[in-house]
Amino acid sequence: MKTDQKQLSPEGRDQLLETLKNRFEKNKARHEGIQWADVLARLEGKSAKLWTLDQMELTEGEPDVIGVDSKTGAYIFCDCAPESPKGRRSLCYDRDAWNFRKENKPENTALDVAAEIGIEILDEEGYRHLQTLGKFDLKTSSWIKTPANIRKLGGAVFCDRRYDTVFYYHNGAESYYAARGFRGILRV
Structure with missing residues (x-):
C-alpha cells in the first residue's frame, strides 16, 4: 500500500x-x-x-x-462497506500491541494502516453515527479509537452490530481476527 x-x-x-x-x-x-x-x-x-x-x-x-x-x-x-473493509482485517490495534506479541504477529496494525493511507480511525461517536445511516458490521467487527486509559492498561475497543443493536466491546490490543478490521474517515 x-x-x-x-x-x-x-x-x-x-x-x-x-x-x-x-x-x-x-x-x-x-x-x-x-x-x-x-x-x-x-x-x-x-x-x-x-x-x-x-x-x-x-x-x-x-x-x-x-x-x-x-x-x-x-x-x-x-x-460504508456493509462489513469491515476486507483489505483492512486481521490487524492488531497499534504498533505497541504488535511489538508486545512474541509470535504469530499480524502483518500490520489498524493505526499504522490508517496513517499510511491518510485516514482517521472511527471513534465510538462516529461509529454510532454511521450505524444511523444503515446496518453495518452484521458479520464482522471494527476496531475504533480507544480511549487512552483503556489502551494504557493493554486493552482496545471495537464495535459491531448484532440483534439490531450496536455493541461496544473490549479485547487485548494485540489480538487480531479475520473478521475484525477498522473503518476510517477522511475530511475533504
Whole structure:
C-alpha cells in the first residue's frame, strides 16, 4: 500500500470520481441536503485526498459522504462497506500491541494502516453515527479509537452490530481476527 507518490493517474482519478459519484447518487439518505457538484468542487485540486479515497476504495471500504464538519465545512467521507473493509482485517490495534506479541504477529496494525493511507480511525461517536445511516458490521467487527486509559492498561475497543443493536466491546490490543478490521474517515 505504501507509495512515495500520493497521486492518481488522470484515468485513475476519473474512474475513482465516477465510482464515488455513483455511490453518492445510489445512497442519498446518507447525505441529505448535500449535492454531488459541491463535493466534486471540494475535491478539485486535492490530489492527496483523492489518493486516500482511492486507497479506501482499493481496500474495499466503499467510501461515501456521510456529513459535513460543522466547524470547517469539510465533507466527511467514511467507509460504508456493509462489513469491515476486507483489505483492512486481521490487524492488531497499534504498533505497541504488535511489538508486545512474541509470535504469530499480524502483518500490520489498524493505526499504522490508517496513517499510511491518510485516514482517521472511527471513534465510538462516529461509529454510532454511521450505524444511523444503515446496518453495518452484521458479520464482522471494527476496531475504533480507544480511549487512552483503556489502551494504557493493554486493552482496545471495537464495535459491531448484532440483534439490531450496536455493541461496544473490549479485547487485548494485540489480538487480531479475520473478521475484525477498522473503518476510517477522511475530511475533504
